[in-house]
Structures are given as C-alpha cells and as structure tokens.
Amino acid sequence: MASSISVQDLTKVYDLGEIQVRALRGVTVDIAAGEFVAVIGPSGSGKSTFMHILGCLDRPTQGRYLLDGHDVSTLSRNALADVRNKKIGFVFQGFNLLSRTTALDNVELPLLYNGNGMRGKERRRRAHDALNGVGLSDRAGHHPNQLSGGQQQRVAIARALINQPSILLADEPTGNLDSRTSVEVMGIFQKLNTERGITVLLITHEREIAEYGTRIITFRDGKIVSDKPNTVRRMAADEFAALPLDTDSDADSSVPAASTSVGALDLDLDLT
Amino acid sequence: MSFFMIFRVALRALGRNKMRTALTMLGMIIGVGAVIIVVAIGRGAEEQITASVQAGGTNLITISAGNWNRGGVSHGMGSSPRLKAVDVEAIRQQVPGAQYLTASVNTRDQVIAAGENWQTRIEGTDVELPLIRFWDVELGTFFTSTDVSSAAKVAVLGSVVRDNLFGEGSDPVGQTIRVRNQSFKIIGVMTAKGSGSFGQDQDDTLFAPYTTVQRKLRGRDGTNISRIMVSARSADEIAGTTAQIEEVLRAQHGLIQGEENDFMVRTQDEMMSMLTSTTGTMTTLIIGIAVVSLIVGGIGIMNIMLVSVTERTREIGLRMAVGAKGQDVLWQFLVEAGALSLVGGLIGVGMGFAVSQALERSPLAWPTSVPPEWVGIAVGFSGLIGLVFGFYPAWKGAQLDPIESLRFE
Numbered sequence: 001m002a003s004s005i006s007v008q009d010l011t012k013v014y015d016l017g018e019i020q021v022r023a024l025r026g027v028t029v030d031i032a033a034g035e036f037v038a039v040i041g042p043s044g045s046g047k048s049t050f051m052h053i054l055g056c057l058d059r060p061t062q063g064r065y066l067l068d069g070h071d072v073s074t075l076s077r078n079a080l081a082d083v084r085n086k087k088i089g090f091v092f093q094g095f096n097l098l099s100r101t102t103a104l105d106n107v108e109l110p111l112l113y114n115g116n117g118m119r120g121k122e123r124r125r126r127a128h129d130a131l132n133g134v135g136l137s138d139r140a141g142h143h144p145n146q147l148s149g150g151q152q153q154r155v156a157i158a159r160a161l162i163n164q165p166s167i168l169l170a171d172e173p174t175g176n177l178d179s180r181t182s183v184e185v186m187g188i189f190q191k192l193n194t195e196r197g198i199t200v201l202l203i204t205h206e207r208e209i210a211e212y213g214t215r216i217i218t219f220r221d222g223k224i225v226s227d228k229p230n231t232v233r234r235m236a237a238d239e240f241a242a243l244p245l246d247t248d249s250d251a252d253s254s255v256p257a258a259s260t261s262v263g264a265l266d267l268d269l270d271l272t
Numbered sequence: 273m274s275f276f277m278i279f280r281v282a283l284r285a286l287g288r289n290k291m292r293t294a295l296t297m298l299g300m301i302i303g304v305g306a307v308i309i310v311v312a313i314g315r316g317a318e319e320q321i322t323a324s325v326q327a328g329g330t331n332l333i334t335i336s337a338g339n340w341n342r343g344g345v346s347h348g349m350g351s352s353p354r355l356k357a358v359d360v361e362a363i364r365q366q367v368p369g370a371q372y373l374t375a376s377v378n379t380r381d382q383v384i385a386a387g388e389n390w391q392t393r394i395e396g397t398d399v400e401l402p403l404i405r406f407w408d409v410e411l412g413t414f415f416t417s418t419d420v421s422s423a424a425k426v427a428v429l430g431s432v433v434r435d436n437l438f439g440e441g442s443d444p445v446g447q448t449i450r451v452r453n454q455s456f457k458i459i460g461v462m463t464a465k466g467s468g469s470f471g472q473d474q475d476d477t478l479f480a481p482y483t484t485v486q487r488k489l490r491g492r493d494g495t496n497i498s499r500i501m502v503s504a505r506s507a508d509e510i511a512g513t514t515a516q517i518e519e520v521l522r523a524q525h526g527l528i529q530g531e532e533n534d535f536m537v538r539t540q541d542e543m544m545s546m547l548t549s550t551t552g553t554m555t556t557l558i559i560g561i562a563v564v565s566l567i568v569g570g571i572g573i574m575n576i577m578l579v580s581v582t583e584r585t586r587e588i589g590l591r592m593a594v595g596a597k598g599q600d601v602l603w604q605f606l607v608e609a610g611a612l613s614l615v616g617g618l619i620g621v622g623m624g625f626a627v628s629q630a631l632e633r634s635p636l637a638w639p640t641s642v643p644p645e646w647v648g649i650a651v652g653f654s655g656l657i658g659l660v661f662g663f664y665p666a667w668k669g670a671q672l673d674p675i676e677s678l679r680f681e
Contacts, residue, residue: 057593057674078597085595095680096590100288112277113595159594 003198005031005054005167010063012049023049023059025222033114033166036193036200040185040229041219048171050219053208055169056080068166085113089160093172097144097159104140107131107158114163130158134188148182157188167199168192174209180243185238186212212236255256278600282608285580293612296576299569300616301623304650305560308624313631314555318637321547323511325540328463331507333370333514335359335500335521335545336532346391348611352534353496357482357523359592360398360500366520369504369513374398376499377485384450385437392433394451394478396485396497404503412445412460415481423483427451442613454488456480473516499632566653570613570661577609577665588669589677602670608661610655617654621647 012024023046031037040124041047052058056072059080065073084090097106108127111118118126130144131137134154144152153173160168170189174182190212192198202213210216211234218226277402286293338563360375377396399417402408415426427449429437438444448455465474467566486494504513514537521535581588588601 052675055593078599081592081595081597090593092678096593098590099588101284107590110594113591113597113600117274153316163595238584261596 004033004068006030006064006066007054007255008064008066010050010053011096012046012058013055013061015112024046024053026063027222027224028063029217029224029227031199033199034092034193034197035215035216036190036202036213037215038204039215039217039219040204040207040210042205045219046222047219048205049222051169051171051201054167054201055090056083056123058178059194069209075189081113081145082115085110085115086163087112087165087167089163089168091153091156091168091170091173093175095144095156095176097152099144101103102126102141102143103131103136103147103155106144107162108157109159109253110163127158130162131155133161134158149177150184151184153177153181154188157185161192161233165198166218167201167202169203171203173202174204183236183239183243184211186234187240190236208234277605278603279611281604282611285604285608286611292576296382296573296612297616297619299572300566300613300654301620303562303566304617304620304654305571305623305627306565307559308621308639308642308646308649309627309631310558310562312554312624312628312640312642313638314551314558315641315643315646316628316632317551318548319641320639321551322544324466325544325547326483327406327644328571329501329503330540331504331510332404332540333502333504333510333517334538335517336500336536336538337498338532338536346436354525354534355497355500356495357497358499359521362520362524363500363502367502367513367516370502371505372400372403372503374400374404374501375482375497376501377482377490377497378499379485381451381489383433383437385444385447388437390433390436392430392476392478394485396480396489398482401479401501404501407465408463410459410463411443412458414460414479420481420483423481423487425454425484426459426480427457428462428479429455429458430462430475430477431464432473433478434461436441437628448578452489453476465572499644501564514539531616535602566657567618569654570657573612573658574661574665576612577605577662579632580608581605581665581669584669585672585677585680589674589680592672592674593678598670600674602666605666606659606662606670609666610658612662613658614651614655617651620654621650624650 008028010024010027014021014023017039039047053060060073064071104127107130108123109125133139134157136151136154139147169228172183204210211230211232213230216230217224337355339346357375360373363370364373374397379394381394382391398420402414414428419426434444444458447458504510518537525534625642628642631638632640
C-alpha cells in the first residue's frame with residue numbers, strides 16, 4: 001500500500017515553436033510513503049507541471065521519476081494510463097465530475113478502466129461503499145448539479161479512492177470551496193493520510209491550506225526554493241469541532257449540518 | 273473495458289442528448305427507409321410480372337414465324353409463311369423434352385350473337401392449350417382432336433367475350449355465334465384469368481380449332497401458322513429442348529449451314545427478363561440515389577461526432593486521468609457513432625416496411641415485397657457507415673492529451 005516517490009533532476013520544457021518554456025528546471029525530491037506533502041508556490045512556479053508528472057499525466061523532458069522504485073518517466077501512454085488507474089487518485093479544483101451522470105456512476109468510473117473485468121454488481125457495491133465513506137450514500141442517485149460544492153468534491157474524493165490508490169494528488173482542491181467546506185475536505189485528507197497511510201500531495205497557493213500538511217515544499221521559477229517539515233500543523237478535525245453548527249456557509253441547505261459533519265469526520269475507512 | 277460496458281457507456285451518452293441523437297439518426301432513417309421502400313416496390317413489381325408470366329404456362333417455349341425475305345423485300349417478323357402444322361408434328365415426334373404442343377393461328381374479327389356484337393381476338397389453337405396454359409373451362413368442354421382434324425366450327429369463349437355477348441355470368445353453351453357470316457357452335461366458356469404479361473386482357477379471346485381458323489377465317493394463307501407453343505417437361509430441360517427444337521425446325525425448313533432462322537424461339541425466362549429489365553434499371557438507379565443519401569447521413573454523423581468530441585474534451589481528459597487509454601476513448605466514440613447509425617438503420621427498416629404496407633393498401637395498390645436479404649444489407653450497411661464515418665472523430669478523441677483536455681473550457 002505504502003508508496004514512495006523519488007524524482008531526480010526533473011526537467012520539463014514546453015516547446016511552443018518560437019519560444020521554449022522551461023516549466024521545471026531540475027527538481028530533485030524524495031517523498032516517503034505516508035507523508036502529507038503540501039506543494040506551494042505562485043502561479044507559473046511549475047507546481048502544476050510537477051504534479052502532472054508525478055500524476056503520470058505527463059512525462060519529463062529530462063530526469064528520472066521512480067514510483068515505488070520503478071522508473072515511470074519513460075513509460076508509454078498506455079502504461080501510464082494503467083499506473084494512473086491503479087496507483088494514483090486525482091482530486092481537482094473544478095471537481096471534474098461528469099455532468100448528467102449520477103454520483104454513483106461518477107465514482108464507479110475508474111473501475112471501468114482497471115482491466116480486471118469486475119462485474120457490474122461488484123462495481124456498484126464498491127462505489128456505494130466509497131460514497132458511504134465520504135458520507136454521501138444518500139446522494140448516490142443525484143447528479144452533480146444537484147449537489148453542493150463540498151458534496152461534489154467529496155464525490156470526487158470517493159472516485160479518487162475507488163481503486164485504492166497509494167497516492168492522492170490534489171490540485172487546489174479547496175479553490176472552489178468556502179472556508180468551512182475546505183476544512184471539511186482537508187479533514188478527509190488528513191484522515192485518509194493518518195488512518196490509511198495514503199501519501200497525499202496537495203498543490204495549493206494558499207499558505208493556510210498548506211499548513212494541513214506535514215511537510216511544505218515551495219516552488220518558484222521551476223525550482224524548489226524551500227522544503228521543510230511543517231511545525232505548525234493545522235488539524236482539521238479540531239477546527240471542525242470548534243466551528244459552529246450553523247451551516248449558512250454550506251451552499252446546500254437541504255443537508256443537515258449534523259449529517260455533513262458525521263459524514264466528513266467519521267470516515268468509514270474499511271474499504272477493502 | 274469490456275465491450276458490453278463500452279456499449280452501455282455509448283448508449284447512455286446518446287440518451288443524454290436525445291434531440292441531437294434523433295436528428296442525427298434522421299439521415300440514416302431516411303436513407304435506409306428509401307432503400308427498403310424502393311426495393312420493396314421493385315421486388316413487388318417483379319413478383320407480379322413473374323406471377324403473370326407463369327400464369328400463362330410454366331416452362332413455356334414459344335416458336336414464332338420469323339422474317340420472310342422474298343425477292344429482297346423483308347416482310348418483318350411473323351411474316352414467314354413457312355411455319356406449318358407439320359412442324360408441330362415433327363417436334364412432337366423428335367423432341368422428347370416437349371411435353372405439350374399446340375399450333376396457334378390468330379386473327380381479329382367481329383363476333384355476332386343474337387342481339388349483340390363484339391370485336392375480339394380469335395385464337396386458333398389445339399387441344400393441349402388448357403394443359404400448356406393451366407387454363408380450364410368453366411362451362412361446357414374444350415374442343416377435341418376430332419374437332420381439330422375436321423375443322424369443326426366450334427368455339428370456346430373467353431369470359432369477357434361471353435359477358436359482352438350474352439350478359440355477365442350467363443351460360444351460352446349450345447348457342448351459336450356468327451363470325452364472317454359463318455355459324456359457330458359454342459361448346460364452352462373459359463374461366464376468368466385476368467391480364468396477361470403484356471397487359472392484354474386474356475379473357476377477351478375466342479378459342480377455335482386452328483384448322484378452322486386457317487381454312488374458314490383466314491383463307492388467303494391456308495396452311496401456315498403464326499406460333500407454336502411448347503411446354504418443356506421441366507425447367508431443367510428448357511435449354512436442351514429449345515436447342516433441339518431449333519435443330520428440328522431448321523431441318524424441316526431445309527435451311528443450310530449459315531442461313532438465318534426463319535423462325536424465332538423464345539423461352540419464358542427470356543420473356544421474363546425482358547419484362548423485368550425496366551424495373552431492374554429503375555431499382556439500380558434509385559438504390560444509387562439511396563446510397564448517396566446514406567453517405568450524406570454518414571457525413572452528418574461524422575459532423576455531430578466531431579462536435580461531440582470537442583464538447584466532451586474535459587470528459588475525455590477526466591476519463592484518461594482515471595485510467596482510460598486512447599483505445600478506450602476510441603471505442604467509446606466509435607461505438608456511439610455505430611449505434612447511432614445502426615439504430616437509425618433499424619428505424620429506417622421499420623419505416624420502410626410501414627410505408628410499403630401503406631402503399632399496398634392505398635388506392636394505388638402497388639404490390640410490394642420486402643426481401644429479407646435487403647433488410648440485412650441495409651442494416652449492415654448503415655452500421656458500417658457509422659463505423660467508417662465515426663472513426664475519424666473517435667481517433668481524434670483518442671489522440672487528446674489528458675492535461676490539455678482537463679484544462680479545456
């Protein structure tokens with residue numbers, strides 16, 4: 001389950017014809033299994049490119065990327081798709097749920113591509129469990145436009161977890177959420193990290209959000225300018241408990257606050 | 273991803289945009305519907321012609337008098353006076369494949385009954401005519417070989433002649449009619465048969481022994497006959513029998529090597545193909561047009577699929593991020609396009625069926641017949657068009673880069 005990331009001298013150059021954009025200029029870093037790493041930096045600093053390469057969505061121009069000891073920097077498109085499917089879960093800023101598709105079907109999606117011919121019944125059971133894990137089992141039949149932002153992001157998290165990945169890559173996951181829902185989502189990440197040992201990589205440009213991690217890496221101009229353990233870690237569970245139960249910040253008024261908090265913080269992590 | 277899953281995903285995607293799906297299918301529906309209707313009408317007409325030709329007798333071989341060239345003047349087909357009753361006997365004796373034979377001499381004349389008169393075709397024939405043409409008498413009897421050898425003045429009326437001279441459905445057997453001032457005794461009435469293969473009313477005919485017609489009604493050219501009708505024992509024997517007849521007749525007429533036949537032998541198949549060739553040409557033409565409309569339908573599908581791929585770029589990006597390979601995306605869109613045109617094709621077949629049925633029941637009363645193999649061809653072709661025209665958009669989708677697709681607005 002545990003995973004380790006090791007990149008050496010990672011370089012990415014985008015060739016735009018006339019000019020060449022050097023998005024990454026030699027990044028070397030090791031991330032041990034079970035870490036919660038926040039990557040921070042202004043836009044254009046190369047943190048997104050870094051995440052795309054770590055997420056096997058892109059290949060480096062130069063340098064090596066070892067995922068669990070295997071060099072994945074030279075794999076084919078198809079082989080990378082397999083790695084993404086089995087080892088990596090993505091959470092995006094814009095949720096990226098399929099519209100006009102139920103929450104359950106959205107969560108099920110990665111199972112369609114895992115190549116082991118799982119039966120439809122089994123797929124649905126797993127998707128239900130995953131939705132249950134983020135406290136949305138009663139929203140299984142809803143379409144994304146019937147869900148609040150926080151609920152949509154929780155559906156996206158359930159989808160990211162469905163194939164039991166060892167790494168969770170979150171790209172500005174709270175960018176479209178209000179502060180209360182952000183705390184809720186960060187709580188889910190911290191719980192997954194501590195209770196299941198999933199390596200979490202959180203990309204953000206907000207210092208406060210980065211402080212939920214155990215280690216903060218700062219990017220600037222395609223390079224790492226600082227990499228240190230987070231000494232002032234925020235714990236979402238404590239903050240959430242301290243928040244008033246008043247939910248006027250939650251866009252979806254049809255969901256009682258109690259059930260939201262239960263869903264978010266009593267994660268059912270026995271997904272086997 | 274299993275094929276079943278791909279299919280489910282594709283159908284679900286089509287279901288999400290029902291209006292667009294329906295409009296895109298319309299091209300295929302119209303194309304396939306047109307093919308089915310045209311083929312149904314063409315086949316229906318062909319079947320009707322075949323049935324009417326076969327009603328004239330099966331395995332029929334007709335020998336007609338040929339051109340008569342006399343002193344450098346060609347008198348045209350049917351003018352040769354060299355086809356004689358003895359030729360019939362020669363064929364009967366020398367060609368074993370010829371089962372029934374009859375000489376035939378035709379003329380047209382005014383027929384007068386008690387208070388009515390009627391001009392009709394008078395067919396001089398022989399006793400085997402009812403066997404050759406599967407045509408029985410309704411009342412009375414057909415004439416006998418004694419009547420033929422004695423050139424008896426007896427007549428068997430076609431039902432139309434009877435209706436006009438004696439009133440519809442009456443029984444004139446035993447009464448007399450006059451043709452060219454000679455009395456003929458009516459001995460029978462034929463059953464009604466309807467139109468023949470060339471559209472003439474077969475029931476508007478009077479039958480008499482060919483000898484009687486030769487001697488009493490045509491006088492001038494005493495012994496020649498205009499046609500010989502032969503029915504071969506079986507369909508397989510038609511070709512052999514035809515060749516033998518030709519040989520026998522050439523010998524009979526003393527034609528030397530290289531000299532042209534002074535008679536013409538035609539089989540029923542030739543007649544049928546002659547009659548159906550027009551329908552065949554029309555069918556080919558309209559199927560050509562239908563194929564063009566199917567291709568236009570295919571281009572419509574390609575167009576919509578290209579729009580769909582662009583519209584769903586983010587979806588493709590997301591699917592790729594969670595593990596979809598290029599081929600998964602390719603199949604998804606290919607099956608979508610295939611399903612679009614296949615379902616369109618099936619609806620088109622249904623529509624074609626319905627319209628053919630409606631045509632048959634309408635006042636036009638066009639006979640139609642939908643051949644099952646054409647249903648298969650139309651459906652298969654429409655599916656194929658979907659795959660061919662869906663490939664390019666699907667391939668384009670498969671080539672997308674996941675990162676750029678996820679960023680696509």
